[in-house]
Amino acid sequence: MRRAFLAITGLAASTTALVVLKGSPGTTQVAQDLPAAQPVNPTPQGADPSVAPAAAGDPAGAAPKPSVSAGAPASPKPSRSTARPSGTRTTAKAPTTPRTTTKAPQPTTRRVTGPGVDNEYGYVQVQIVVSGNRIVEAISLSLPSGGESDIHSGDVRDRYNGTGGEVVQKQSANLNTVSGATETSNSYKQSLRGAIEQAF
Amino acid sequence: MTYSHTHAAGRRTGTTSRHGGRSAAPAPPQTPPRRGPGGRRLLAALLLVGLLASVLPWWLGTPAGSLRTTAATLTAAGRITGLVAGYLLLVQVLMMSRLPVLERWIGGEQLARWHRDIGATLLVAVLAHVSLTLVGYADLRNQSVLAEVGTLLGDYEDMVSAFVAAGIMVLVGFTSIRAIRRALPYELWHLLHLSSYLVLLLGFGHQFSHGAQLYRPGPVRTGWIALYLLVVAALLWGRVIAPLAFNLRYRLRVADVVAESPDTISIYLTGERLDRLAMLGGQYFRWRFLTRGCWWQSHPFSVSAAANARWLRLTVKVVGAHTAALRDLEPGTWVWAEGPSGTFTAAHRVRDRALLIAGGSGITPIRAMLEELPPGAALIYRARTPADVLLSRELDWLAQARDTSIWYVIGSRDDPGPRQLMSPDGLRQLVPDVARRDVYLCGPPGLVEQSVRALRRAGVPRRQIHLATFEL
Numbered sequence: 005m006r007r008a009f010l011a012i013t014g015l016a017a018s019t020t021a022l023v024v025l026k027g028s029p030g031t032t033q034v035a036q037d038l039p040a041a042q043p044v045n046p047t048p049q050g051a052d053p054s055v056a057p058a059a060a061g062d063p064a065g066a067a068p069k070p071s072v073s074a075g076a077p078a079s080p081k082p083s084r085s086t087a088r089p090s091g092t093r094t095t096a097k098a099p100t101t102p103r104t105t106t107k108a109p110q111p112t113t114r115r116v117t118g119p120g121v122d123n124e125y126g127y128v129q130v131q132i133v134v135s136g137n138r139i140v141e142a143i144s145l146s147l148p149s150g151g152e153s154d155i156h157s158g159d160v161r162d163r164y165n166g167t168g169g170e171v172v173q174k175q176s177a178n179l180n181t182v183s184g185a186t187e188t189s190n191s192y193k194q195s196l197r198g199a200i201e202q203a204f
Numbered sequence: 205m206t207y208s209h210t211h212a213a214g215r216r217t218g219t220t221s222r223h224g225g226r227s228a229a230p231a232p233p234q235t236p237p238r239r240g241p242g243g244r245r246l247l248a249a250l251l252l253v254g255l256l257a258s259v260l261p262w263w264l265g266t267p268a269g270s271l272r273t274t275a276a277t278l279t280a281a282g283r284i285t286g287l288v289a290g291y292l293l294l295v296q297v298l299m300m301s302r303l304p305v306l307e308r309w310i311g312g313e314q315l316a317r318w319h320r321d322i323g324a325t326l327l328v329a330v331l332a333h334v335s336l337t338l339v340g341y342a343d344l345r346n347q348s349v350l351a352e353v354g355t356l357l358g359d360y361e362d363m364v365s366a367f368v369a370a371g372i373m374v375l376v377g378f379t380s381i382r383a384i385r386r387a388l389p390y391e392l393w394h395l396l397h398l399s400s401y402l403v404l405l406l407g408f409g410h411q412f413s414h415g416a417q418l419y420r421p422g423p424v425r426t427g428w429i430a431l432y433l434l435v436v437a438a439l440l441w442g443r444v445i446a447p448l449a450f451n452l453r454y455r456l457r458v459a460d461v462v463a464e465s466p467d468t469i470s471i472y473l474t475g476e477r478l479d480r481l482a483m484l485g486g487q488y489f490r491w492r493f494l495t496r497g498c499w500w501q502s503h504p505f506s507v508s509a510a511a512n513a514r515w516l517r518l519t520v521k522v523v524g525a526h527t528a529a530l531r532d533l534e535p536g537t538w539v540w541a542e543g544p545s546g547t548f549t550a551a552h553r554v555r556d557r558a559l560l561i562a563g564g565s566g567i568t569p570i571r572a573m574l575e576e577l578p579p580g581a582a583l584i585y586r587a588r589t590p591a592d593v594l595l596s597r598e599l600d601w602l603a604q605a606r607d608t609s610i611w612y613v614i615g616s617r618d619d620p621g622p623r624q625l626m627s628p629d630g631l632r633q634l635v636p637d638v639a640r641r642d643v644y645l646c647g648p649p650g651l652v653e654q655s656v657r658a659l660r661r662a663g664v665p666r667r668q669i670h671l672a673t674f675e676l
Contacts, residue, residue, distance in 0.1 A: 008324035015329060019284045027271040155276055162420060181359050183414040184341050
């Protein structure tokens with residue numbers, strides 16, 4: 005029982021320590037972790053060949069970035085992360101771009117933007133990339149930002165967006181709600197539904 | 205359950221051990237080589253690394269400085285405890301998978317202790333995960349915790365089963381608190397505990413549909429699923445395949461049931477290829493006697509003689525309905541055994557000499573171990589009355605053959621003689637080098653607790669004290 009007591013105390017202490025460490029933005033070590041963690045997200049986008057046509061016309065991975073930061077800073081990163089992470093991202097993308105230009109042109113690729121939806125946390129707007137009869141990519145042009153919304157918008161983006169996200173997997177607006185972000189998920193689905201109706 | 209009321213007790217009075225108390229082995233068994241703590245330490249380190257690895261995805265995936273509000277902090281803590289709980293649940297099931305490598309490296313007794321300690325931690329982690337997440341989400345949406353429960357149950361998939369899983373887990377956890385557990389019948393407790401496999405199943409879904417670190421396809425998700433598969437494979441191997449192979453190989457059957465004392469019986473078993481059965485004195489099996497009344501119950505009993513090529517023996521004190529039924533076993537009855545398990549053996553000694561302390565029927569594993577300990581061991585045998593002394597002829601024979609000193613200490617715990625002897629000074633007088641010996645203890649809980657206290661005060665390091673407890 006002595007060890008169980010120690011283990012429980014250890015659990016409580018280390019959970020608190022982890023949360024506190026992540027909570028303080030000034031820690032240099034934490035700041036170094038960030039760029040290392042980020043490439044995990046863009047890799048599936050860059051690696052998937054189905055993005056290629058879209059990327060050729062208009063760099064798909066980069067497209068939401070400017071519009072998001074222009075409209076409302078939705079991503080949790082932009083406020084803190086300087087130009088460096090996004091710089092690495094574009095350089096990472098560069099090799100894929102020439103490869104796609106050599107390919108034969110694929111069936112028509114369209115971009116359709118859904119209606120903007122307001123909810124109590126902010127403004128949500130979704131754009132889809134359609135190739136033939138398939139949605140090949142989903143992009144959130146705007147998501148609520150600020151405070152905890154950053155996290156939840158991040159969750160929604162991670163889960164639905166991209167070429168391997170739930171939108172592409174399900175090919176419909178019947179998405180599972182993201183934990184802790186019911187409102188934003190619903191608004192996302194509403195905007196997505198509009199976009200799908202326009203596209204097909 | 206007294207002797208006069210059971211006809212079976214008298215059935216074979218007068219029959220003493222049919223082997224005249226001699227070991228059936230042609231030559232005295234060799235002292236087994238030591239098994240160090242290396243395997244145990246390696247596994248403990250691996251499990252710790254696994255724990256860190258399970259929280260790592262959260263650490264890498266959470267931007268620094270993002271936890272600025274209470275809600276975000278609570279949710280993050282809820283995620284950490286959730287990852288820890290998910291991992292510990294898998295470890296808990298693995299501990300109880302009876303995987304031969306675990307039984308060999310850690311041992312059944314130690315596994316049971318780990319299982320208990322990790323179980324308490326797991327319970328706290330689950331409660332923390334549920335409450336932190338609920339409060340965090342409720343705060344985020346500006347609604348009460350109860351309304352949040354409603355939202356989660358209504359709008360989120362897999363959350364109903366997740367809540368059920370948490371409920372079962374809490375129930376299992378609380379009924380395992382010793383005081384509550386003693387008040388419950390064993391079968392009910394066991395059934396409740398078996399339902400924890402449901403937790404594994406019901407808790408599975410929500411981790412992947414809502415776990416912030418797990419819903420996205422990638423190495424983390426794949427690794428987590430692989431962990432699940434690994435644990436299920438370990439369960440299958442340890443609980444189904446290994447026992448099946450063991451029993452098909454050795455084909456154990458009851459050969460004879462012999463009365464050792466009015467309330468103790470020895471069951472002799474024979475089988476095939478017993479010369480190749482790798483078993484150490486002091487280990488136990490979980491026995492299932494395949495008769496109409498007994499087949500559904502499996503109970504751990506120590507083997508009361510070291511391995512020999514011809515028979516196995518277990519010596520059992522009749523204390524309940526199940527053990528009473530064992531008196532009527534017919535020769536030829538098939539026996540299903542799982543094991544051997546346990547680290548209460550000569551191979552786990554850390555010193556050259558040993559002191560053994562047995563209480564009542566606790567002599568059985570010690571009797572088996574005596575055959576394998578290096579010469580020079582000492583045995584203190586506590587019994588309430590002379591009639592409670594078991595296997596005394598064999599012990600006398602072993603005392604001669606293995607150069608062992610034996611003291612029979614007869615009387616109640618409060619009699620002056622036993623009380624004086626079981627004190628630190630008494631032990632030191634009897635065995636002057638007690639602090640430099642391994643001490644093996646087996647007997648009723650009261651005796652064991654009292655002895656451990658006395659031994660610690662007599663200067664015996666904790667790692668030299670070996671306990672035979674299959675119970676938690």
